Amino acid sequence: MKHHPAPVSRVTVLSGGVGGARFTRGLLAYLESAGHRTDVTVIVNTGDDMWLHGVRVCPDLDTMMYTLGEGVEESQGWGRAGETATVATELRRYQLGWDWFTLGDRDLATHLARTELLRAGWPLSRVTARLCERCDIAPTILPMTDHEVETMVVMAGDGPADLRTVHFEEWWVRLRAAVPAERFVQTGVAHSVAAPGVLESIQSADVVLLPPSNPVVSIGTILGIPGIASALAATAAPVVGISPIIGGSAVRGMADACLQAIGVETSAEAVAHHYRAAFGILDGWLVDSIDHEAAGRVTARGLLTKAVPLWMSDLTTTQAMAQESLLLAEELRH
């Protein structure tokens, strides 16, 4: 058994959906089991958000809420457990919208509640806090921005780019990322502002963690919001990442299709270098035991890297990963 890191006051996590949510759940379980009273703030990607049938759907925020709150469908990692599809079945008969995107009935209640508050003029961050109240979620969950910054995919091909451009969710869910992406575009990002609390939580953190979320369209999207990457570069807190790539393939999802689009190799080593080269961040890096040789090479290039088991197969192994990330941060602080 590893020793416990000394308690810290504040941990900030940058997260996408399933992988980040599971990691955060493990982190919270670890902190509780170790008796640490640590404030955790999670900054969540909202680039996958969309207006669908007139309601605002926030896939990553929902996955985070359901995973930390109550009733995520464990078998898939997203959506509500025991979900039904009465509304979606009926909607298909109108032949409108995205019938390939799953809108479960219970999930839909979240979207409707959110939409009601957004239409009443509340910013997404305030709406999110209100929705989290119901689930007794202890950490602070923040959207990366209150602005509508959506990730669009320009697919490879000939002809005008706008004819080859689809919403990320369409590329990811409907096309299964099978059509190569030429590039990703964040609509409206130039004029977007980090949501209230986001930059502060990075500045005041004792540790910042990057869970094994998609480095391009989840964490990369968050880092695209003006001010966030520079806050991470400037904070006194060590920034520790956990590789989403194990032995040359993505742990989950199709991260390789995203990495390919930005010219980054699908390897734990390449992702670490990408965070450093593109955003000037990352102080520590966890790779899977299978990538221990890469760990040596990355450390040799000046980024403290450890090889530890990175499969989040259950809560116990995920807690152990969270412990390792905090131990690495502790080592970096000294």
Place this chain on the structure above:
Amino acid sequence: MKHHPAPVSRVTVLSGGVGGARFTRGLLAYLESAGHRTDVTVIVNTGDDMWLHGVRVCPDLDTMMYTLGEGVEESQGWGRAGETATVATELRRYQLGWDWFTLGDRDLATHLARTELLRAGWPLSRVTARLCERCDIAPTILPMTDHEVETMVVMAGDGPADLRTVHFEEWWVRLRAAVPAERFVQTGVAHSVAAPGVLESIQSADVVLLPPSNPVVSIGTILGIPGIASALAATAAPVVGISPIIGGSAVRGMADACLQAIGVETSAEAVAHHYRAAFGILDGWLVDSIDHEAAGRVTARGLLTKAVPLWMSDLTTTQAMAQESLLLAEELRH
């Protein structure tokens, strides 16, 4: 058996929800059984419409679509048959919105489809036509206006009127119309315009029918849209109404609470006089057999009135009512 009226080309109906929808269904069944190829246009009250949880709910349009199309819940006259409430149950846990307003799952699909198209910039009339396509609805269903004209109720009491004002649906469904209404207000009515086709359908009609809908907050609301009452007064078609009051009480709902607010007695006779005095319309009037004495009095005052059975207890009796209304119109045309 009464004789059949001669076929006419165009019948226009002004309607609220349940009563008007059932009457229209009877009218269509009658026309079909008589072998008449008559175009029917239904102008529907949208004063009960509301934004609820960010989606647009149109109670009377929905009731009309479900009744003429498929699957209205017969026991209540509105909503979908075999309805479930998974989303509504979940929404209540967020403690938002109107938890006293029934949003069934299947019904919600209609609201979502409508909202998607409205948000895409379609006017309500075009949206309604699109939604009707799916249900194979033969008549043309038109909202009274594409503008958001909502009926508000100023409840009797002391203090500023705006503190005593609620949406009609709140007064009707939540408060069961038990708090006396001081007056009804149609928000935005002054600048509203009848939806495309509405005035034309009145001008070109051979017969205009006012079913036994609420004369104040259903038909009265339609008549409040600029141009509609004057089109009815000017059309060559006879305007025939069916009394919603039988023997001094409302056939359905709480029409007496509405009539009281505008100072009209709850009687078949008083409602006819109200249509004439307030809007300058009505050429013929059907009252229930029980009100045959009133029929004589009204006719004596210059409005041709017949007493016939007016309980829409089943489709057969409703078809007979429709036949009577067309016969009365025929008599008025000669």
